[in-house]
Amino acid sequence: MVAEAKNYTPLTTESLAERLVNVEAVATRLGKDSASWRVREVGDGNLNLVFIVESAISAVVVKQALPYVRLVGDSWPLPLSRSFFEYHALTRQSTRAPGTVPDIYHFDEEQALIVMEFLSPHHILRHSLQKGIRHSGLGVMLGEFCANTLFKGSDFSMDAAARKEDVALFAGNTALCDISESLVFTDPFFDAPMNRHTAPQLDEQVRQLRADTAAKIAAQTMKQVFCSNAETMLHGDLHTGSVMVHEDDAKVIDPEFVLYGPMGFDVGMLIANFVMAWCAQPGYSSESDDRGVYRQWILEVIDDIWSSFAVRFGELWRTERSGILFPATLFEAQGHDEALERALANQLDRVWVDAMGFCGCEIIRRTLGLAHIIEFDDIPDADVRARCESTGLNIGRKVLVEREDVLSMQAFLNVIKITSTSMETNA
């Protein structure tokens, strides 16, 4: 199903034009005068080559997988097949949530290469969160993206045999699943070689967390849900570095960690990254702006993500429930519409509890594990940085372990505010 490439060769800024000029989907957009194309390599992620290719007429993005983790080097091999899975995730997301992902122009499986829309002048959402830039409608867009993709990839919506085919297809993305399984749920909870944290300020908190058996059991329980509950096609890496924004436009990119998994994972990871951005704001306060208003906006985005998710999920539940679960024959056809509303509330509660658990894991791993976030990392004063991170860790630990008791978005927002206030009082 996924052929590892015999003739695979990584692109370079020098070779790209010659190699892609005969690809019709590229030449149609950029013109055939490849000598005039300008090629820049802009991959700032951890894994891949990313080129922006511009001509006088237009521009495209070329993303090519490397056979290893770029961040680490060829000592950490990673299969090229992730490009295949990313391509198939993108085509599905584009159908399920039109307009939310880049247009795909060309896919070359052997070269592990995707040519796609150049989003311009967009930038990574994380940079906005660091600089204090607002984007109207952001939470609604992201909440609806989650609802559309998660509902429509599940047995609430899909033909059962087609869903099982996709479960089988994406089960091949083992190498990237393995990264999530280790880095999100296990490594941060013991002295794993690639971990790092702000030391010595967080040393004591790290020691406590690694001795915290309730947190470790909770994290492994969330890992079990992640590994087992193959209910829908996830983005799999839906953090604020996987969202590109410009003013009030936003697109979701980079679904190479795609897997069949639990709905709460995408939702929880997304929310966690906004919580961390909220925690990081004191690191960017100035005399003219204490970032208090911006912090409030971040909480509104978090609130919007969930409320838009719930509203859109409810619409889909009522109007596009064409899968094998909760079939109309059993409910609408029997005049039992009211029961469906109860069942919908159960579903949303279940996704919420999972989201809280995954949110906690994500905050902890982005603070103590291998992959950190720039909003924390770029805070120059280590004491300030540690205080911001520590607030995040306390929120993360609480919602992970007490996920069944954080019963609503309001309760969650209270956890955030109370944990932070208590930290600031103790500081």
Next chain:
Amino acid sequence: MVAEAKNYTPLTTESLAERLVNVEAVATRLGKDSASWRVREVGDGNLNLVFIVESAISAVVVKQALPYVRLVGDSWPLPLSRSFFEYHALTRQSTRAPGTVPDIYHFDEEQALIVMEFLSPHHILRHSLQKGIRHSGLGVMLGEFCANTLFKGSDFSMDAAARKEDVALFAGNTALCDISESLVFTDPFFDAPMNRHTAPQLDEQVRQLRADTAAKIAAQTMKQVFCSNAETMLHGDLHTGSVMVHEDDAKVIDPEFVLYGPMGFDVGMLIANFVMAWCAQPGYSSESDDRGVYRQWILEVIDDIWSSFAVRFGELWRTERSGILFPATLFEAQGHDEALERALANQLDRVWVDAMGFCGCEIIRRTLGLAHIIEFDDIPDADVRARCESTGLNIGRKVLVEREDVLSMQAFLNVIKITSTSMETNA
């Protein structure tokens, strides 16, 4: 992966010897004098051809899939590939729980044909349950079978990539999953064409159940767990017609409904079939034997299934936890063995709650759906039969809807006894 056969031809008692004499695995056992082989077709199941082939030296069983549901005829096509999935399930069960399934001598994918050990003088467990025959050690064997196969097919034990390969492999068994999805969880709860029940005696109870939105939501929630939670390789059809017994020997057969699913499904379905056998006993009471002692034995088997499952699962948890979940690096290596015991208790609680839900669905569908059990069906007096079935339905409905509140085997056994007593008082 699964080739549908171009040269497939069903065997007959006449053609079998000629067609199999050149299969070495068969000739080795039966000898080459195929003219002397005695061939009987004994398939009393719903789906397949089953032959017993005997020679002067030995005997084998030949099971061949038909391209349709035998019970219904060629109006209900069913892919031959189920034989491929059964074969792969058998090889895994045989490794994970040695000695509990028939030895496999030969598999022919194109002919959808498995040649296996002839279990003699074994008979189907259901017949014992009807006749009042006890088998010592039965509950222990079945509980340990469940623990061994369910633990060892999961991320508690397997290499993660190997488990994902098996998830992908068995995801192809869609047609048989579809049967379970429809017949177990949905059809019994509305007026589906193939349903049947003892009428008119159960008419009112059927009407109530179909109006019972709590039961319908619970059944669809269990269906969702069945479809989504791909945690381990299930037998998929583990009822008392899939167990062959002779005195104190028992073997599990017929895993063609194999799928990756939730541990509680096999456990719950198995328990449900003993509960129904218990409910059916008044249908077989006589002046000399009111079946009271036999009923008590059935309850002991149910108790043994769960306690043996829990004990064996705990042993495996402590000594063979080699998968990615709850890794030793996080627990044993940190001196956190005590936390592992808490985590084990959580796991068993979760399997138990699911088992209760699936048990309820199984009882209801075997009484009101397409596939019934001989222990009920063979009770000649329709009033007596309906009372037995009605007790089962009440137990099934209660443990399905209140599965979170039936906290232990003792509580479950009390539900069985109290429901029955209350029925008999009202009768």
